[in-house]
Amino acid sequence: MIGVWPESKSFSDEGLGPIPKKWRGICQTEKENQDNFHCNRKLIGARYFYKGNEAGNERKLNASSRTARDSDGHGTHTLSTAAGNFVPGVSVFGHGNGTASGGSPKARVAVYKVCWPQLNIFDLGCYDADILAAFEAAISDGVDVLSVSLGSSKPSEYNDSSISIGSFHAVANGISVVVSSGNSGPLPKSITSSDPWTLAVAASTIDRDFASYVTLGDKKIFKGISLSGSSLPSKKLYPLITAARARVHNASVNYALYCGYRNLDPVKVKGKIVVCLYGDDNDRLEMGVEAARAGAVGMIIANDKDSGNELFSDLHILPATQVNFEDGTHIFNYANHTKSPMAYISKVKTELGIKPAPLVASFSSRGPNSVAPAILKPDVTAPGVDIIAAYSEDAPPTYILNDKRRFPYLSLSGTSMSCPHVAGIVGLLKAVHPDWSPAAIKSAIMTTATTRDHVGRHSIMDSSLEKATPLDYGSGHVRANHAVNPGLVYDLHVTDYLNFLCDHGYNSSQLKLFYHKRYTCPKSFSVANFNYPTISIPHFDHAHPQTVTRVLTNVGPPSTYEVHIRAPPQFLVSVEPRKLSFKKRGEKKKFKVTVTVKPKSKHETDYEYGFLEWTSGKHQVRSPIVVRFPH
Incomplete structure (x- = not known):
């Protein structure tokens, strides 16, 4: 902390x-x-x-x-x-x-x-x-x-x-x-x-990758990610073997495929690049330890389907790179259906300006x-x-x-x-x-x-x-x-958070965990009107419009703001008033947001997304709108 x-x-x-x-x-x-x-x-x-x-x-x-x-x-x-x-x-x-x-x-x-x-x-x-x-x-x-x-x-x-x-x-x-x-x-x-x-x-990601490419004997090239501290000595191709084919005689195929501890046979692996499968339950760095123990010169980590496109720049102890599921599938197919499969892992290179990002x-x-x-x-x-x-x-x-x-x-x-x-x-x-x-x-x-x-x-x-x-x-x-210059803010104070806990069902004794003074819950409070910078309606009743209120505080110069709305696709959203004029700093203005379902809405989706934005010409104060149909 x-x-x-x-x-x-x-x-x-x-x-x-x-x-x-x-x-x-x-x-x-x-x-x-x-x-x-x-x-x-x-x-x-x-x-x-x-x-x-x-x-x-x-x-x-x-x-x-x-x-x-x-x-x-x-x-x-x-x-x-x-x-x-x-x-x-x-x-x-x-x-x-x-x-x-x-x-x-x-x-x-x-x-x-x-x-x-x-x-x-x-x-x-x-x-x-x-x-x-x-x-x-x-x-x-x-x-x-x-x-x-x-x-x-x-x-x-x-x-x-x-x-x-x-x-x-x-x-x-x-x-x-x-x-x-x-x-x-x-x-x-x-x-x-x-x-x-x-x-x-x-x-989220940034627009920088630590790239290490795989080149196969069929001249196909695939981008991987790595921060290996070592690299292969030259651009020559090395024999390629899957971990399943490189397993010791008493190891299961499934466990060996993930380069499990003591599952690779040094006789089969030595001097080769080994291809290991990656999933949630195995450790990428430990896979490299096992590959190095068996004498591999390099390792390709191929994501399984659930791991998809998520790649990590690990500090492997041998030349290694991680590729996504689609590319890994091609590498496995090549290794399994080629008489003498070969491959090369390139040295790590910093690449900037990666798109899309983030x-x-x-x-x-x-x-x-x-x-x-x-x-x-x-x-x-x-x-x-x-x-x-x-x-x-x-x-x-x-x-x-x-x-x-x-x-x-x-x-x-x-x-x-x-x-x-x-x-x-x-x-x-x-x-x-x-x-x-x-x-x-x-x-x-x-x-x-x-x-x-x-x-x-x-x-x-x-x-x-x-x-x-x-x-x-x-x-x-x-x-x-x-x-640093937002124009308007949605402010909250400790009593607002206590009221939120009251609405959540907390009694006076439970509130003592959070606040040193005795606090009496209000007789009525709606979490829908809690002055949060976002609007979330988790249980929309399609038979009735739902209205929420918010309060904005001016932290900029005197300005007039107009509202712009992008309603969630199956809803209509109205805001009242549509203009807010602030004459001084610290001034507060309340507005109401009413959400109704469009006629003949199909209710085919779970969540729908939109936003509202208060704009003065200089400032844009944006809040997402999330609405969920009941099921």
């Missing part, structure tokens, strides 16, 4: 008196850590929380391991993505070379370590007690933004989630909380971050929101595939236990990587607009996001090159330069 203070909030030891408690830095001992930051005067802090882990496992952590040191690499990577300074000459094996920086360079940061190794260094456990303790510390330390790249594997009720409870307290104290949406896509309802008070981020990553969790269907999730999407950032040199770059390699920078993929991108943007907005609430900042990012690709001609697609929807990317792909 990462806390960020914008650069404008800076103190030094010279001439400004005592640094406030919330700006104190790294605790050198466990006692200092427990003494709530009464330690060195540095502007980068690192704290650790482990008592929940010890209680849950009924064992004490080794005294030498009770430290904020990053032995996994994940925290270092997300931290530098959120707030790393400008560093020239960053690359991985010389690939992707350039100047790297975080979203809020020069920001002051604090790290809160809550996850600890269980059975081995790659098996991390994050206990609720430690997560809540970290939230409490971050609130006490006075951070402005929290980047939380951790979560559960399945949706849960708010009072069952330490992240939901902790983030509510943070937002109630004016701290923006950005979270990962989850890596369980593309299954629907896989989104794990349903809180309306947090900003949930999906993952694509929503296949692994990125999808909506709809199963806990609160009226709240569209994810909120936005941001870069989360093949992201190069700093990495702990105390951690191996792979999950291979005997991997002795160490790197200062690494390429990783996941919504853990997209989350700090947005946290960095939030840090910049907080520096420019320190008086904005977390909801106002969130609205600015959401309503200025784009649903077009990077050249602005086509809608964002998913990894299968099908048109993506708001259930995939939320309001769209973030645009930091637009978010």
Whole structure:
């Protein structure tokens, strides 16, 4: 978990008196850590929380391991993505070379370590007690933004989630909380971050590939993806064999096909390129370990049907590349039906200007929101595939236990990587607009996001090159330069979130988990009128029109806005009033949106998508509309 203070909030030891408690830095001992930051005067802090882990496992952590040191690499990577300074000459094996920086360079940061190794260094456990303790510390330390790249594997009720409870307290104290949406896509309802008070981020690609091409003996060429640290010595062709044909005599075909441990026969594999099948249950890097053990000179990983087009730039220990399902099918057919199949794997090459981009990553969790269907999730999407950032040199770059390699920078993929991108943007907005609430900042990012690709001609697609929807990317792909001046925002306050929980059925005793003061639920409240920057109608009654209200707050100059509507295909959408005139900053205006079904609608689809946009000529304030027919 990462806390960020914008650069404008800076103190030094010279001439400004005592640094406030919330700006104190790294605790050198466990006692200092427990003494709530009464330690060195540095502007980068690192704290650790482990008592929940010890209680849950009924064992004490080794005294030498009770430290904020990053032995996994994940925290270092997300931290530098959120707030790393400008560093020239960053690359991985010389690939992707350039100047790297975080979203809020020069920001002051604090790290809160809550996850600890269980059975081995790659098996991390994050206990609720430690997560809540970290939230409490971050609130006490006075951070402005929290980047939380951790979560559960399945949706849960708010009072069952330490992240939901902790983030509510943070937002109630004016701290923006950005979270990962989850890596369980593309299954629907896989989104794990349903809180309306947090900003949930999906993952999308960037316009850069680390390409490694496969050339077959029939001269067909297929593009693969890799970050192998080694390459084949020349452009000559090498014998090609499928893993199934290379299996040891007592191995099953299916298990050997996935290059399972000790399933390849060195006599059959040595000096050849082996083709392995990839699916959800096997590890791509371990496949390379097995291929190398058997003496392969290279490896081609071919996706199975379910894995489709999703490719990963892995740091393989031998020359290797991963190809999509269609290309892999051709390679398997060639290898299985050619008398003497041959192939070559090219050296990795950085390719820029990849089109189309961005694509929503296949692994990125999808909506709809199963806990609160009226709240569209994810909120936005941001870069989360093949992201190069700093990495702990105390951690191996792979999950291979005997991997002795160490790197200062690494390429990783996941919504853990997209989350700090947005946290960095939030840090910049907080520096420019320190008086904005977390909801106002969130609205600015959401309503200025784009649903077009990077050249602005086509809608964002998913990894299968099908048109993506708001259930995939939320309001769209973030645009930091637009978010700083959104014109209008949909604002919310702590009482709005409490009313939301009331509507969700929470009673006074349950609300105490979220709010330190006693709160009485209102007699009437409709979640349809919850002032969220999106409009989601999860149970549309085709016999009756449905009306929702929203309130916009002017954060720009005096302006008049007109509404533009693209209704979901089988619906009619009207907005009243159609013009909003703001005479001063801070002025609020209410409008109503009425949705009716078109006559003779066939109800053949589940979800329908549209949007409404308030336009002043200078500003465009866009909100997706998602409507679901009842079944």
